[in-house]
């Protein structure tokens with residue numbers, strides 16, 4: 001073993017970097033483990049995804065089904081749907097692994113959002129970590145896109161509808177929309193090509209970009225050192241924490257097994273994405289409301305809330321509801337997140353070397369109020385996707401529910417902003433800031 | 449960062465490896481048995497996956513217990529990176545070399561532009577993709593089961609999805625046939641919502657309204673598919689109807705407008 005190590009070290013010189021990596025310091029707060037949840041759900045996604053890819057057939061062409069799923073025998077089904085039926089009914093582990101893939105995906109996105117919120121509200125995105133924040137935003141966008149392409153693939157009722165929405169969204173871009181939709185689909189909807197293209201995006205391009213950017217993200221975290229909460233013994237000059245080996249490794253092991261355990265537990269009890277129940281995508285069989293996955297509900301909600309009166313024509317282009325909901329809104333949300341560090345720098349100017357310690361959300365009224373109102377807005381827009389359920393619960397017309405909810409969606413976030421902002425301002429004025437006696441260590445030159 | 453620079457305040461606690469090692473061995477044996485059962489009996493996910501979940505949680509818990517000391521591990525200190533401000537700018541060169549860089553850049557960008565051209569091969573012209581349907585003069589209206597419809601097959605207030613006999617599987621030609629109350633008039637419309645492309649599949653005979661379940665665009669079938677409420681901005685295209693020599697319903701032309709959502 002040691003000789004093998006020596007031989008490898010001779011050729012690669014890996015021991016120096018390894019020794020440095022092992023000594024990396026990690027702070028102890030539990031909220032810093034959210035990113036690790038994301039990391040391990042990605043591992044779960046990749047592993048289960050490889051298994052699923054071995055059995056999936058990305059084709060929309062119709063053929064009579066003679067597989068293992070009894071209720072469907074004899075029906076004419078799209079190839080993709082039939083292969084998922086067989087995966088569930090015939091392939092050993094097929095159904096479990098597919099469910100596991102779904103639950104890892106939900107956990108991946110949920111922990112990404114939670115991690116981003118943690119970074120935002122504690123000011124961990126400040127320069128020099130703004131680059132890390134931007135890379136993270138691209139990761140979030142890629143994760144959303146890959147989540148979307150993933151649930152399109154089985155070509156069940158939900159998946160097919162999602163693909164139709166994709167065509168609409170591409171087509172809705174002013175001036176170039178027709179070309180975008182045509183080049184993406186290559187044939188009248190759904191056509192023989194789109195599933196194969198989505199498949200390559202989902203299993204190759206998306207994951208490759210995600211893994212590459214995740215590498216960049218982690219590199220930046222290591223290069224810039226981890227942030228930490230202020231407290232006794234914490235200072236801007238020194239990093240305080242526990243080394244990667246053995247301390248952080250053990251914490252990480254616990255996180256990893258909790259993530260895998262949770263996904264396995266959920267896969268046991270909850271039939272997520274039961275395509276057998278939804279049925280294959282066919283316009284003639286369409287039935288009542290289908291909702292996208294939770295992480296795309298805000299776009300679905302925007303589709304419902306935005307009134308058609310906003311549509312207009314301009315030099316040969318048509319600006320329409322799908323364009324506002326599925327293109328403009330995401331651009332505003334992601335653009336706002338991307339630009340925020342620059343705004344924050346204006347509002348809370350700080351010396352560049354004073355940004356390794358995190359800030360309490362209650363000390364930064366504007367930042368906290370802005371983030372909170374943004375989240376409130378997203379929650380309200382997402383809930384608009386439940387308008388028909390609300391309508392039947394309150395025995396009202398859907399359009400009435402929509403008008404009321406639209407007004408609330410526009411008015412509650414500003415109210416939330418004002419309330420949080422004024423409350424935190426008052427609080428800051430009346431409570432004395434906490435100060436810690438920080439033992440000063442002599443400054444060291446960073447040698448690398 | 450030099451290893452010697454770190455100030456370690458306390459001794460590292462000694463971890464006990466016996467319990468995790470035993471658990472790992474148990475997991476290996478257990479999962480082998482599990483895999484055998486799954487393959488041999490084609491069991492559905494139930495107790496077996498639950499067992500896996502329990503094992504995974506057990507590993508997490510054991511690690512946590514065995515290495516509990518690590519979670520209150522005394523902290524160690526190391527240096528933070530200092531901000532790099534006003535580093536010396538990269539000098540690319542002057543005079544002819546700058547021209548050379550510009551030349552290289554333009555060469556590469558034109559190469560890139562040429563490499564974008566194959567994108568054109570991804571699909572035909574938009575008009576061939578977004579509008580094409582199979583309805584022509586004389587094409588019969590079939591139900592989903594392939595029955596050619598007569599007017600009398602649809603009761604007043606009735607509603608049925610129809611497909612063109614020429615190409616029944618084409619989703620873009622999918623249509624709905626409604627029979628109004630009280631006039632008894634039959635009319636057909638595209639089934640593809642002009643908002644985002646869902647299937648319009650709810651008919652309310654008392655008000656003669658067709659509703660798309662996705663975002664509740666509502667179309668007035670008695671008034672040529674006019675939008676009554678909801679996010680759709682264009683009327684639902686109507687399919688002009690006729691009756692052939694055998695009394696079956698046929699289209700007399702293609703839809704009276706482009707189907708589905710308009711391109712931007």
Ligand code: FES
Nearest residue numbers: 641643644660663
């Ligand atoms: S697709 Fe019909 S209302 Fe949106």
